Amino acid sequence: MPEILSLKDFVATEPMAPPQIIEGVLHQGCKMILGGTSKSNKSWCLLDLAISVASGQKWWGRQCARVPVVYINFELHPWAIMERIIAIVKARPECTGIGETLHIWNLRGHNADLSILRPKLEEQLAKHQFGLIILDPAYKVLGDRDENANGEIASLMNELEAMARSSGAAIVVAHHFAKGDSTLKEAGDRLSGAGAWVRDPDSIVVLTPHEEPDCFTVTSILRNLPRLPEFVLGWEFPLMRLAQGPEPGGLRRPQSKNKVCSDKDFMVKVLGDQAKASPTSSRMRIPIWK
Numbered sequence: 001m002p003e004i005l006s007l008k009d010f011v012a013t014e015p016m017a018p019p020q021i022i023e024g025v026l027h028q029g030c031k032m033i034l035g036g037t038s039k040s041n042k043s044w045c046l047l048d049l050a051i052s053v054a055s056g057q058k059w060w061g062r063q064c065a066r067v068p069v070v071y072i073n074f075e076l077h078p079w080a081i082m083e084r085i086i087a088i089v090k091a092r093p094e095c096t097g098i099g100e101t102l103h104i105w106n107l108r109g110h111n112a113d114l115s116i117l118r119p120k121l122e123e124q125l126a127k128h129q130f131g132l133i134i135l136d137p138a139y140k141v142l143g144d145r146d147e148n149a150n151g152e153i154a155s156l157m158n159e160l161e162a163m164a165r166s167s168g169a170a171i172v173v174a175h176h177f178a179k180g181d182s183t184l185k186e187a188g189d190r191l192s193g194a195g196a197w198v199r200d201p202d203s204i205v206v207l208t209p210h211e212e213p214d215c216f217t218v219t220s221i222l223r224n225l226p227r228l229p230e231f232v233l234g235w236e237f238p239l240m241r242l243a244q245g246p247e248p249g250g251l252r253r254p255q256s257k258n259k260v261c262s263d264k265d266f267m268v269k270v271l272g273d274q275a276k277a278s279p280t281s282s283r284m285r286i287p288i289w290k
Contacts, residue, residue: 017224021053021132021170023063024225026203028131029164031157032172033138035191036207037182040216042174045207045240046134047071047084048092049172053132054102055095060218060233061242067131070103072121074111074140081106087238103128113143114159122166130169135160138173147193157200182208183251187219207233209252216240217248 005013018028026032036042052059056066073081081104089095105124110117125133135141138156145152164171178192187206188198198204204221214235220228230248233240 019065021065021067022049022059024228025062025205025220025222026170026172027224028065028067028170029168030170030202030224031160031164031200032170032203032205033175033191033197033201034172034205034207035175035177036216037177037209040207040209041235041240042176042207043076043136044084044088044238046136046172046174047081048088048239050102050132050134051085051088051092051095051098054098057092057095060240061231065131066101068101068103068128069132069134070105070125070128070130071134071136072105072107073136074107075137076106077108078106084238091239103130111140113145114141114156115143117141118159118163122163125163125167125169130167132172133163133167133169134172136174138175147197150194150196153194153196154200157196181254183253188221210246210248211250211252212243212246215243215246217251219248 018030020026021028034042034046036045049059049064050069050071051057053064053067054069056064058064071081076084085102085104089098139147142156145156147153160171160173163169175197176192177190182190187208188204190206190208191197191204198221202223203225206219206221207216208219209215210217210232212232212234216233216235217230218233219230222228232243232246232248234243234246
């Protein structure tokens with residue numbers, strides 16, 4: 001355990017903020033969650049982030065530090081992730097020199113409780129000096145944890161924190177939204193499960209579907225940096241790109257499953273030809289029990 005310091009001694013240590021891996025979003029040694037709906041291209045976004053950092057280029061308009069990156073893949077087949085990397089690199093010709101700075105660790109089929117995996121992960125990670133470690137997705141390392149239980153998710157976050165401390169790298173994981181109308185909730189509350197998913201990370205980036213097709217509003221929740229203005233991304237395979245037209249506030253509301261029809265159509269459906277011949281106003285209501 002660290003010693004208790006007086007303010008004088010604490011100031012004398014001159015604690016300095018670590019370098020920012022993503023400008024204005026994430027420091028090295030800190031934790032970040034990328035949240036979004038199911039099939040909202042989170043893995044594509046994280047691969048794009050990995051390539052941006054490995055090459056020192058911008059990610060969604062934010063400059064990235066050029067440091068070694070490892071993308072720990074728990075979900076995709078090796079051939080599938082290779083195809084995605086090739087597609088992204090072709091779409092981003094400025095991202096060069098990543099042959100030795102971008103690392104892929106394919107662990108599909110080896111997912112388990114992070115408490116069990118962490119010693120094995122750290123053994124391999126210690127052989128490198130990564131600045132960014134991406135684990136995709138978070139649910140693959142839950143083990144028997146209940147994502148709705150604060151104590152159990154706090155335990156998961158402690159495991160991620162231990163990885164960040166032992167490696168010195170920033171840790172980024174992907175997490176999904178809860179079911180239901182996400183627009184009725186604050187951005188952080190859109191993440192599925194316990195409140196610890198939101199309270200623990202240093203940075204949270206939330207992708208919420210926009211009313212414009214294939215667009216998403218991006219909201220940041222940052223502990224150590226000023227909150228960024230919301231902005232909109234548009235999906236243009238294989239990348240999320242900054243969208244200039246849509247306003248961030250235009251969030252997509254789920255469509256009602258109930259089919260809506262006019263009173264006149266309802267009467268025709270119920271009464272048939274009698275309704276067609278009737279001069280009854282379209283504003284009339286027919287009690288459903290008659």
